[in-house]
Amino acid sequence: MGRVPKLTRADAVSAARNPLAFIAARWTPQPRTVQRAALAALVMAVVLVVTGGAVRLTSSGLGCPTWPKCTDDSLAATSAMGFHGAIEFGNRMLTYVLCAAVGWAIIAARSQKPRRRSLTRLGWAQFWVVMSNAVIGGIVVLVGLNPYTVAVHFMATTALITVAVLMWQRAKEGDAAPRPLVGTSVVQLVWFLVAATVLLILVGTVVTGAGPHAGDSSDVPRMPVNWETVAKLHAVLAWVVVTLTFALWFVLKAVDAPQGPLRRTRDLFVVLLLQGVIGYVQYFTKLPEFLVGLHMLGSALIWIAVLRVLLSLRERPEAEPARLPGQSAETALTKA
Numbered sequence: 380m381g382r383v384p385k386l387t388r389a390d391a392v393s394a395a396r397n398p399l400a401f402i403a404a405r406w407t408p409q410p411r412t413v414q415r416a417a418l419a420a421l422v423m424a425v426v427l428v429v430t431g432g433a434v435r436l437t438s439s440g441l442g443c444p445t446w447p448k449c450t451d452d453s454l455a456a457t458s459a460m461g462f463h464g465a466i467e468f469g470n471r472m473l474t475y476v477l478c479a480a481v482g483w484a485i486i487a488a489r490s491q492k493p494r495r496r497s498l499t500r501l502g503w504a505q506f507w508v509v510m511s512n513a514v515i516g517g518i519v520v521l522v523g524l525n526p527y528t529v530a531v532h533f534m535a536t537t538a539l540i541t542v543a544v545l546m547w548q549r550a551k552e553g554d555a556a557p558r559p560l561v562g563t564s565v566v567q568l569v570w571f572l573v574a575a576t577v578l579l580i581l582v583g584t585v586v587t588g589a590g591p592h593a594g595d596s597s598d599v600p601r602m603p604v605n606w607e608t609v610a611k612l613h614a615v616l617a618w619v620v621v622t623l624t625f626a627l628w629f630v631l632k633a634v635d636a637p638q639g640p641l642r643r644t645r646d647l648f649v650v651l652l653l654q655g656v657i658g659y660v661q662y663f664t665k666l667p668e669f670l671v672g673l674h675m676l677g678s679a680l681i682w683i684a685v686l687r688v689l690l691s692l693r694e695r696p697e698a699e700p701a702r703l704p705g706q707s708a709e710t711a712l713t714k715a
Contacts, residue, residue, distance in 0.1 A: 408490050440595045512536060560637050560692055572627060657674050
């Protein structure tokens with residue numbers, strides 16, 4: 380094992396001024412490392428969806444009755460607050476784990492050679508979405524779990540998942556201009572699928588806001604709509620998404636599309652069927668907490684699968700290095 384280089388005063392000053400540049404100058408991660416860092420941030424975003432659902436489904440939404448502290452006198456939950464305080468405070472602490480995962484993704488992206496500014500920007504976008512959603516989460520607590528703020532909190536997490544998926548995908552691609560793999564009509568069909576899925580998720584937040592799981596054992600106001608009516612609308616939209624997915628698969632087969640879009644569409648179809656089974660079972664069994672939690676996980680997985688279908692419609696090869704006049708592509712690539 381080689382000796383660790385001695386840190387000079389100039390190095391310390393440089394690290395304090397711009398720690399990311401300091402690390403990037405001394406470390407070049409493998410492409411697989413950057414991909415894994417981006418995937419870790421995505422996984423943690425999904426974990427926060429599940430644990431946030433656990434907070435609501437265990438009636439622990441006001442386990443910590445204030446924010447940013449858990450109580451007026453304590454930053455952390457106390458033993459007197461019991462199970463609900465531990466659940467809510469634990470969910471808050473997982474936000475720091477998410478921040479660490481996002482930070483790791485930013486560092487890995489910034490240190491990659493050659494530097495990829497677009498990838499680093501996606502990492503920073505995740506960071507600011509996390510910070511914004513933490514504030515929204517605090518507002519949710521301060522307004523007593525108002526269902527409209529809960530819906531905004533969930534949609535902000537969905538936005539975080541969106542950016543995380545984009546970064547994960549971009550980490551596996553080059554920086555050349557995107558090249559379409561299918562025709563315009565197929566792309567338009569997929570955008571209809573994306574729009575229908577967004578509407579499905581939005582109506583799902585209304586089902587949550589009107590449903591019986593208010594997030595706390597006290598009398599929390601619900602959205603003033605009939606829960607069962609909205610749930611049936613949610614089911615209709617789910618069938619629209621399933622139908623569009625089924626149609627997309629047939630169109631892709633008809634036009635002899637590459638295997639990438641076909642595999643992603645098949646994956647989406649499988650996730651949709653599993654989510655549909657969970658949805659109908661939970662509806663007819665009066666919304667048991669465990670199945671509702673699985674349904675929330677399924678919502679995140681469906682959105683990820685839809686985004687992967689959209690992103691599979693094009694490819695981004697590695698950008699070719701600049702060539703001098705008379706220089707061959709092979710020579711330029713070797714020197715790069």
